[in-house]
Amino acid sequence: MSLRDSARRALGDDPITLPSIVLPDAPRAGKARTTDRFSITPEATRETSVERISLDVRVDARVEQVTLVMRDGELAWSCTDGSAGRESSGAPSSPWVRAALRWVLAEPRPEPQQAAPRPLRPVAGAAGDDVVERGRPLADALDDVVLAVVRAGITGRESPSVREALDRVARVIVPVPNPVSRWIGRLERAMSAGDARTVARLLDGATRAGDDLRGARSGPIGRARAAAWLAAHGPSQLERVIDRAMIELARESLDGIQRAAIERRYLLDLATGEVLCEERARSATPPSLGPCPRSLFVGLAEIEEGPAPRRVRILQYTVAIDVQPSDLEKVLAHAVRRASMLVDVYREALAASPALAEPVQVIGCTGVEDGFLVDAVGEPIPIAREEDPGAAAALDQLAKQSPPAWIVGRLVDLEGAVRVVPCACGDATSVARLR
Numbered sequence: 001m002s003l004r005d006s007a008r009r010a011l012g013d014d015p016i017t018l019p020s021i022v023l024p025d026a027p028r029a030g031k032a033r034t035t036d037r038f039s040i041t042p043e044a045t046r047e048t049s050v051e052r053i054s055l056d057v058r059v060d061a062r063v064e065q066v067t068l069v070m071r072d073g074e075l076a077w078s079c080t081d082g083s084a085g086r087e088s089s090g091a092p093s094s095p096w097v098r099a100a101l102r103w104v105l106a107e108p109r110p111e112p113q114q115a116a117p118r119p120l121r122p123v124a125g126a127a128g129d130d131v132v133e134r135g136r137p138l139a140d141a142l143d144d145v146v147l148a149v150v151r152a153g154i155t156g157r158e159s160p161s162v163r164e165a166l167d168r169v170a171r172v173i174v175p176v177p178n179p180v181s182r183w184i185g186r187l188e189r190a191m192s193a194g195d196a197r198t199v200a201r202l203l204d205g206a207t208r209a210g211d212d213l214r215g216a217r218s219g220p221i222g223r224a225r226a227a228a229w230l231a232a233h234g235p236s237q238l239e240r241v242i243d244r245a246m247i248e249l250a251r252e253s254l255d256g257i258q259r260a261a262i263e264r265r266y267l268l269d270l271a272t273g274e275v276l277c278e279e280r281a282r283s284a285t286p287p288s289l290g291p292c293p294r295s296l297f298v299g300l301a302e303i304e305e306g307p308a309p310r311r312v313r314i315l316q317y318t319v320a321i322d323v324q325p326s327d328l329e330k331v332l333a334h335a336v337r338r339a340s341m342l343v344d345v346y347r348e349a350l351a352a353s354p355a356l357a358e359p360v361q362v363i364g365c366t367g368v369e370d371g372f373l374v375d376a377v378g379e380p381i382p383i384a385r386e387e388d389p390g391a392a393a394a395l396d397q398l399a400k401q402s403p404p405a406w407i408v409g410r411l412v413d414l415e416g417a418v419r420v421v422p423c424a425c426g427d428a429t430s431v432a433r434l435r
Contacts, residue, residue, distance in 0.1 A: 054144060055103065057096040065147060065161065066100040080151050080161040131234075135213030135226050137172040138180070142206040142213075145169060149191070154199045157191040170257055177231040178279055179356050181256030189255060193386075197413070205355020228306035228356060239303040245270045246296045247327055249362070249431060250408045250424035253282075265292065266360055266408055266423065267312065270327060273334030275360045275408070276303060276312040290319040293424075293431040295327060307353035309360045328428050335364035335406045337376035339418075346411045346418050359411045363420065367403030368396060373420060384412050384419035391434040395422045398432055 052069045065080045079094045087093050092101065145165040152159035166184055170176050183202060190198035212226040220236065227233045246267045253260040265278040265287070278287040288296070299316035336342055342361060349357040364376045372380035385392040387410075398404065405427040409420035424433050 053104075055100050057099050057103075059095045059099055064096045065151065066094075066096050067144075067164065068100060068104065078160060078164045080148065080159075131223070131226055131230055131232050132213075132215035134173060134230055134232070135215065138169070138229065139210040139213035141165070141169040141172045143210060145187075146203045146207055149187075149199065149203060154191050154194055154196050157188055162191075173230070175281075176257055177229065178256070178262050178281060179229050179231055181261055181281070182254060182358075183355055184257050185255035185261065195414070197416070201350070201354045205353065209355065224305045225353070228304070228353065233304045233306070237305040239305065241301050241303060242299060244298040244301065245327070246276070246298055247323055247331065248290070248292050248294045248296065249331070249426070250433060250435075251292050252410065252423050252435060256281075258282075264309075266309065267296070268331060268334065268362060268408075270330045270334075273362075275309050275362065277309040277360070278314065279311050288314045288317060288319075291321060292433060293323050295320040295323050307357040308349040309358070323431060325429055328426060328431070331362060331426065332364060332406050332428065335362040337364040339375050339379045339381045342381065342411060342420075343418050346413065349411075360408065360423070361411060362406055362408055364406050365404060368399035371396075373407065373422075382414075382417055382419040384414060384421045386414075387412060387419075387421045388435070391422050394434045395425060398425060398434075402427070404432075 050070075052067070054065060054067045056063050057066050067078045069076045069078075077092065077097050077100075079096050081094055081096055092098050145162070148159070148161040148165040149156065152162050156162050166188070169180065169184060173180065183206070187199065187202050190202065209225065209229055212222045213229060215226070223234070224237045227237050246269055248265055248267045250266045252264050252266070254262045254264060256262045261282055263280055263282060267276050267278065268274075269276060280287055290296070296314065297318045297320075298314055299318075301315055301317075302313045304311045304313075336345065342363065345359055345361060349359040363373070363381065365381070366374045366376060366378070368374065368383075369380075371383065371385070373383055375381055383392050383395070395404075395407070404425035407420070407425040408423045410423060412419050412421060422434050424431060426432060
């Protein structure tokens with residue numbers, strides 16, 4: 001059954017008048033795309049059908065968003081006014097939904113025409129046409145999340161429109177890429193905490209990603225950003241390295257579309273001092289073998305161009321369980337020693353990718369005092385205890401026994417200050433995991 005036929009059945013005997021819908025002028029690209037879809041002339045040689053539409057409907061000077069979806073031949077709808085019920089006649093109880101259905105019925109069906117030459121779309125380049133095709137529905141779904149959250153507010157995590165928008169993100173791309181899953185997990189956590197700053201940054205990053213995911217920016221930077229969201233890097237977005245010594249210093253479980261859905265393993269490249277990560281979904285096979293901490297001699301690896309920490313695919317390697325003191329001295333040599341330097345690192349990472357960046361650093365320190373990490377010159381570094389209370393408590397306990405010379409920490413910002421989520425700590429002779 002078509003969307004038009006389902007709309008007619010849903011309205012029942014409700015009289016069909018002129019469309020009771022107004023599409024206000026707005027610069028938002030999502031609305032422009034909605035109206036443009038109905039003006040596209042279908043090719044005569046293909047069957048076309050509309051499976052889902054989102055409309056901004058005005059009733060009595062109040063605008064709400066209505067989404068109509070065809071699922072297994074049945075029409076379903078949702079509305080940002082919070083009502084999704086039916087009247088005794090079976091018609092929708094929401095006046096906004098009824099107005100949207102009337103508009104669908106009043107929309108003329110375009111007559112088949114001879115197929116015209118199709119315009120050339122932007123070349124996807126190294127990311128490939130497949131990335132663009134997968135990116136377009138994801139970009140539309142992210143736009144819907146942004147609109148739903150802005151309407152519901154940062155405390156509206158359980159709003160029906162927000163839940164529907166987030167669920168749609170998980171449906172349009174299966175399996176859900178780890179970056180998308182992690183973005184959803186961070187957004188839900190920030191909304192639960194009422195963290196307006198983080199919510200705004202995550203939504204801003206998702207909005208910026210729209211053009212990249214649709215292939216509108218065909219340059220290497222735009223393709224790399226799209227690939228970062230989809231976890232689908234082409235050859236040009238991979239840096240190949242050979243014969244590198246690395247140390248795995250920490251592991252961390254992170255929330256995604258489910259709790260603890262993602263595991264990250266943080267590895268320090270002893271040649272460059274960069275903290276890289278191996279990343280996998282909880283249900284996936286571990287990317288490389290061995291416990292943490294461990295030393296790796298990497299014969300061949302590929303590093304993805306993307307947000308911090310950059311992901312590494314280790315292809316050829318040997319493992320040593322014991323980390324040598326000479327290597328631990330190199331860890332301390334690569335550590336950031338000033339709190340002010342962490343701010344610069346964090347700011348640079350967010351500028352490159354506001355929605356996906358979660359930089360991780362090795363930080364030189366002299367101990368923990370009054371609940372703060374103390375850097376090499378005595379300046380305090382706040383610890384993000386609410387992010388991982390267990391890891392923070394373990395650090396406090398270890399610091400009482402022997403002050404660490406360095407920690408590995410993920411950088412976050414709360415209340416306008418850069419803070420550290422501790423993952424591991426150590427000195428010139430040992431490494432201690434905090435999780």
